[in-house]
Amino acid sequence: MYDFVIIGGGIVGLSVGMNLGKRFPNASILIVEKENKIASHQTGHNSGVIHSGIYYKPNSFKAEFTRKGNESIVEFCKAYDLPYEVCGKFIVATKESELPLLQNLYQQGLENNLDVEKASAEEIKEQEPHVKCLEGIRVRKAGITDYTKICQKYMDLIQEQGGELKLNTRVIGIKNTEKSKVLETTQGTIETKFMINCSGLYSDFITRLDGFKPPAQIIPFRGEYYKLKSEKNYLVNSLIYPVPNPEFPFLGVHFTRMIDGSVHAGPNAVLSLKREGYKKTDFDLKEFFEIVTYKGFWKLIQKHTNEGMKEIIRSFSKIAFVKSLQQLIPEVTINDVISCQAGVRAQALKDNGSLVDDFLIIQNKNSLHVCNAPSPAATASLEIGKYIVNQISS
Incomplete structure (x- = not known):
């Protein structure tokens, strides 16, 4: 039996594992990940931005953890010779x-x-x-890095501390005994004294498996990107963002210089018809049914019909997407950009149609669930990990 099992090998789950090992050096720690590698989804598909915390309500988790995380993630990169640049x-x-x-x-x-x-x-x-x-x-103090490389360093440190990783291991059931939890997985059963759910796009699913009703349901939003052709990279030197629409919960299309020197433009924000739907054609009937039968979804649609339609148009029209980019840099033309990898954001949505606008962490007797940790969770990952570990009594 393990002392701690973490479900999810993204950047938050790995930060939790690393911080657990520091606080409880004699504890047995296991991370279970359903894919064949760590950082396969939100972490591995993000834009690599080291956020500052300007967008978030004062005194919120996001504001506090991002401000502190902006410094701690840079210090981590310095300490382990990982790529980063504070480009502003x-x-x-x-x-x-x-x-x-x-x-x-x-x-x-x-x-x-x-x-x-x-x-x-x-x-x-x-x-x-x-x-x-x-x-x-x-x-x-805004900057750029490679969060996949940061995740690999987190994992290296976990294993140096004695922690374990099981890949290709999907959790399909959770049973409670008097002093433990028994996780039913595709690779057999795993018993633990304490479970931490960091499963991102499936965080509400795991919460329900644990016998609790999550306070919000995850709705997946796909963010589609273009990138500038290499000969046009000179158009962008740092990070260029529009003023966000306060009535719409996303930041709008922007320009991001990546750590490899390329420049990405986007993302839009469109409903994904599958939780891990990185392509327009990706579809899962069960997951789609869960979305369209959730009353909070229809209330969200009513609130943001106009903006939502603009996002859909940008998804299907390169011309419309480029017009949005031209608001910031008029020189960009339709021939200057090519489509590239999309990401999917796990966004928690309440019954009343409002999006959860802060990190959402709930704790039970012998489990803890990270029910909402979208961007800027990568920037804030070290701080989220410290916070979660501090909630666990020794």
């Missing part, structure tokens, strides 16, 4: 109507104790000469 980011207003929203965002950045400053269009052009805007916010 601009959030820019391209319309007069966005200026009050930009000011509100700036004030929120100050409330979150971030290194942010207002920047004029001329100041922005000094670093990003191809951006067209009225003014913006400079976020100095």
Whole structure:
């Protein structure tokens, strides 16, 4: 019997495993992952941004963990010689109507104790000469990294501590005994004193298997990206974001310079018809049925019909997608971009149609469930791991 079993080998589950090993050096720790490698889904499909925390409500988990995580993830990269760059980011207003929203965002950045400053269009052009805007916010500590490599280092450290990893192991049932949990998996049964659910896109499913009703249901949103052709990479030097629409729960299409030097543009946000549906044609009847029979989903649709239709149009029309990009960099043309890998965001949705806008972690007697940890969970992973481990009594 293990002392701890973590379900999910993404960046949050691995951070939890690493921090458990530090706090309980004599404990037996196992990570079970249903794929044949770690970091296969949200972690392995994200844009590699080291976020600052400017977008998140003051005093929320996201604001606190991202601000601290921005520093701790950089220190981790330095300590283990992993690739990173603190290249900074601009959030820019391209319309007069966005200026009050930009000011509100700036004030929120100050409330979150971030290194942010207002920047004029001329100041922005000094670093990003191809951006067209009225003014913006400079976020100095935003950066880029490779979270897959960070995950591999987390795993190396877990194994050095004596922790184990079982791949190709899907949890299909959970039974409770008086002092333990028995996990039924595709590779046999596993018994543990304490279970931690970090299963991302299937976090609500595992919570239900454990006999609890999750406070929200996971709805998968696919984010589709284009990338600039290599000869056009000169158009972007850092990270360039629009002012987010406060009525819509996603950040809008933006430009991200990746750690390998390429430049990705996106993502949009469209409903995925399968939890791990990275292609438009991916479909799972059971999972689709779960989405369309959930009342919270239809309330979400009613709230965001117009924005949702724009996202769908961008999904099927390259012209529409590029027009959104041209709001930031007018020089970008339809011939400058090619489609590339999409990601899927696990977003928790409440019955009333509101998206859970913070990390959601619930604890029971001998289990803990991370029910919502979308972006910026990678940036905040070390802090989330520390927090979770501190909730567990010795």
